Amino acid sequence: MADMNDIIERCGFLCVHEATVERVLSEMPADEKLYDLAELFKVFGDSTRIKILYALFEAELCVCDIAQLLGLTQSAVSHQLRVLKSGRLVKPRKEGKTVFYSLADDHVRTLIAQGMEHVEE
Amino acid sequence: MADMNDIIERCGFLCVHEATVERVLSEMPADEKLYDLAELFKVFGDSTRIKILYALFEAELCVCDIAQLLGLTQSAVSHQLRVLKSGRLVKPRKEGKTVFYSLADDHVRTLIAQGMEHVEE
DNA sequence: CAAACATATGAATTGTTGTTCATATGTTAT
DNA sequence: ATAACATATGAACAACAATTCATATGTTTG
Numbered sequence: 001m002a003d004m005n006d007i008i009e010r011c012g013f014l015c016v017h018e019a020t021v022e023r024v025l026s027e028m029p030a031d032e033k034l035y036d037l038a039e040l041f042k043v044f045g046d047s048t049r050i051k052i053l054y055a056l057f058e059a060e061l062c063v064c065d066i067a068q069l070l071g072l073t074q075s076a077v078s079h080q081l082r083v084l085k086s087g088r089l090v091k092p093r094k095e096g097k098t099v100f101y102s103l104a105d106d107h108v109r110t111l112i113a114q115g116m117e118h119v120e121e
Numbered sequence: 122m123a124d125m126n127d128i129i130e131r132c133g134f135l136c137v138h139e140a141t142v143e144r145v146l147s148e149m150p151a152d153e154k155l156y157d158l159a160e161l162f163k164v165f166g167d168s169t170r171i172k173i174l175y176a177l178f179e180a181e182l183c184v185c186d187i188a189q190l191l192g193l194t195q196s197a198v199s200h201q202l203r204v205l206k207s208g209r210l211v212k213p214r215k216e217g218k219t220v221f222y223s224l225a226d227d228h229v230r231t232l233i234a235q236g237m238e239h240v241e242e
Numbered sequence: 243c244a245a246a247c248a249t250a251t252g253a254a255t256t257g258t259t260g261t262t263c264a265t266a267t268g269t270t271a272t
Numbered sequence: 273a274t275a276a277c278a279t280a281t282g283a284a285c286a287a288c289a290a291t292t293c294a295t296a297t298g299t300t301t302g
Contacts, residue, residue, distance in 0.1 A: 015183060015185040015219055017182075017183065017186055020182065020186060021182075021186050021189060021190050023179065024176050024180050024182070024186075027178075028172070029175065029237075033240065034172055034175060035168045037236050037237055038166055038167055038171045039166075040236050040239060040240055041163075041236060042162075042167070042259095044159070044166070045163030045166035046163070047155055047156045047159040050155050050158050054150065054155060055145050055149065057148075058145040058148050059145055061138075061142075062136060062138065063280090065136075065137055065138050065142050065145075068137050069145060073262070073263095074279070075261080075262070075263080075279090075281085076262075077279095078278095079280085079281085080260085081279095082280080083260095096269065096270065096278090097268075097270065097278045097279075098136055098277095098278060099280095105239075107239040110235055111232065111235050111236060111239070115162060115232060117228060118161060118226075118228040118232070119154065119157045119158050120154075136277080136278065167290080183248080184248070184250095185249090193291090194291075194292070195250095196293080196294095197290075197291055197292075199248095199249060199250055199251080200251085200291080202249095203251090204289095217248090217299065218247060218249075218299045218300065219247095219249080219299095220248075220249065220250095
């Protein structure tokens with residue numbers, strides 16, 4: 001063990017451009033922020049949830065509305081709304097037994113619009 | 122079978138706000154577009170890939186650079202670069218045996234910046 | 243051409259995620 | 273209070289995705 005040098009460690013990284021790597025590393029945001037950012041995009045990264053968000057572009061909708069609109073189970077929709085809610089992308093408004101959902105803020109609109117631009121080009 | 126009416130079908134969707142649903146449905150983009158959009162966000166929705174993209178904010182980097190920067194295997198990085206490349210988020214530039222990657226266009230920057238805003242508020 | 247190197251790829255494995263089914267919670271009306 | 277209804281939740285299952293390991297491809301150097 002003591003005799004091992006670090007050739008084995010370096011091996012496979014011989015081509016590294018050290019100066020650049022150092023600089024980039026110093027500019028990187030905290031790991032936690034990057035993790036949160038990935039989590040945010042993950043929420044957008046499902047076609048069911050995108051459909052729900054797009055539907056909410058147009059109007060405030062209750063769970064049943066969304067379920068029928070997309071041809072999904074009430075349960076499936078409810079589960080996905082929970083994900084969207086915990087990502088702060090939608091917000092609920094309770095009225096009697098029904099719960100109406102709407103977009104939480106304008107970031108959602110902007111982000112989706114921006115994404116659509118990339119997809120459409 | 123012939124005797125069955127559609128009460129069972131309707132059951133569970135009694136609360137639907139039909140007019141709204143109709144309108145929203147007519148405004149929805151094609152399913153395929155929504156699917157593509159979800160696919161795009163899915164690519165952003167992984168912390169390893171977000172880290173790679175953020176690193177490329179600062180500089181053009183080769184596979185080894187990225188691997189060392191993030192403490193990952195060369196193989197893992199290469200696999201993820203393939204995903205990023207097929208989502209048209211990064212582009213390769215070959216120089217001898219090494220391949221340098223950079224951001225494909227400015228949408229990437231904009232989208233990530235927008236996402237970061239949402240996360241940071 | 244052979245060896246060293248940078249990157250890419252395929253298969254296997256493990257962890258994650260979306261949907262379904264059954265059921266629970268909470269609200270309105272009779 | 274009981275029944276009907278809207279939504280939420282938990283467990284189970286199936287599909288998917290990220291990493292690792294082994295190896296292949298393609299490029300440069302001796």
